[in-house]
Amino acid sequence: MKPNEPSRTALNVARQRAAHQVLDHGSILYDPFAMKILREDEKDVLQFANKHPLASIGRLVTTARSRIAEDASSRAIERGIRQIVILGAGLDTFALRNPHGARQIRIYEVDHPATQAWKRDRLAEAQITLPPCLILVPIDFERDDVGEKLIAAGFQQNSPAFFTWLGVVPYLTQDAIDRTLDYMSSIQHSEVVFDYMEPPEASSEEIRQFEKERTEELEKVDEHWVSRFEPAGMAAILRSHGFSAIEDINFQEITSRFGRAVQGLAPGQAGVHVVHAKH
Ligand SMILES: C[S@@+](CC[C@H](N)C(=O)[O-])C[C@H]1O[C@@H](n2cnc3c(N)ncnc32)[C@H](O)[C@@H]1O
Numbered sequence: 001m002k003p004n005e006p007s008r009t010a011l012n013v014a015r016q017r018a019a020h021q022v023l024d025h026g027s028i029l030y031d032p033f034a035m036k037i038l039r040e041d042e043k044d045v046l047q048f049a050n051k052h053p054l055a056s057i058g059r060l061v062t063t064a065r066s067r068i069a070e071d072a073s074s075r076a077i078e079r080g081i082r083q084i085v086i087l088g089a090g091l092d093t094f095a096l097r098n099p100h101g102a103r104q105i106r107i108y109e110v111d112h113p114a115t116q117a118w119k120r121d122r123l124a125e126a127q128i129t130l131p132p133c134l135i136l137v138p139i140d141f142e143r144d145d146v147g148e149k150l151i152a153a154g155f156q157q158n159s160p161a162f163f164t165w166l167g168v169v170p171y172l173t174q175d176a177i178d179r180t181l182d183y184m185s186s187i188q189h190s191e192v193v194f195d196y197m198e199p200p201e202a203s204s205e206e207i208r209q210f211e212k213e214r215t216e217e218l219e220k221v222d223e224h225w226v227s228r229f230e231p232a233g234m235a236a237i238l239r240s241h242g243f244s245a246i247e248d249i250n251f252q253e254i255t256s257r258f259g260r261a262v263q264g265l266a267p268g269q270a271g272v273h274v275v276h277a278k279h
């Protein structure tokens with residue numbers, strides 16, 4: 001990311017969620033705040049969604065990973081978990097939509113200081129008030145100690161927590177990924193949902209080409225896909241951090257579970273995975 005500038009990719013993911021409301025009626029992830037937080041009109045959002053024929057795949061993956069995370073967090077809350085930590089939150093609106101209000105959960109949104117400040121401004125401009133359950137924690141995963149910052153914000157180290165980490169791992173170095181996994185695994189009964197990318201060879205030719213173009217665009221805004229993993233390698237990393245129950249959902253499964261909901265979904269195979277791991 002460019003120093004002192006918010007993440008451009010966070011904006012693009014938010015546009016995907018908004019396009020999903022307009023084109024697919026929010027059938028994977030219903031989000032009444034998706035358009036509001038963007039402060040763009042439907043025409044701009046549709047233009048973004050139609051810029052490339054393969055953008056529909058991005059829309060599928062970004063909404064499906066949030067849906068998988070939110071379904072898993074609902075089950076965790078049913079079991080008694082009361083702390084939700086959204087790592088690299090971007091313009092995520094879960095805290096605004098929180099359907100678990102009555103259960104007194106606390107939601108920690110952890111993000112790069114520049115992205116978080118930008119989100120605050122956006123919410124204020126859209127006249128959306130921060131809900132009392134939400135605590136904002138500015139962090140640079142590459143420099144800061146996640147645990148220290150969370151504890152300073154009131155996070156209960158000795159109580160279980162559910163973490164989401166969506167669209168973030170590919171942008172982090174192996175060192176920052178390891179330190180963050182270390183911290184999550186230090187919390188008893190912790191769970192995490194995150195996504196990761198495989199090396200380009202796992203994707204079909206058109207998607208590989210699309211990824212190449214995206215990589216060049218990302219370079220311009222100083223956001224880089226620096227970490228990719230083979231599924232077996234990711235499972236080994238998670239086991240080495242003590243995560244025992246690991247569900248790795250590949251693109252084929254994502255498509256068969258959610259693909260029908262995406263209007264005009266382009267064909268192709270993408271090397272993306274969503275993982276739900278429990279400690
Ligand atoms: C692609 S966006 C995903 C946002 C959000 N999770 C979503 O699904 O809408 C990537 C997010 O990771 C955050 N991020 C990337 N590198 C980071 C770092 N070194 N420290 C803190 N946050 C970082 C960005 O600020 C941004 O919010």
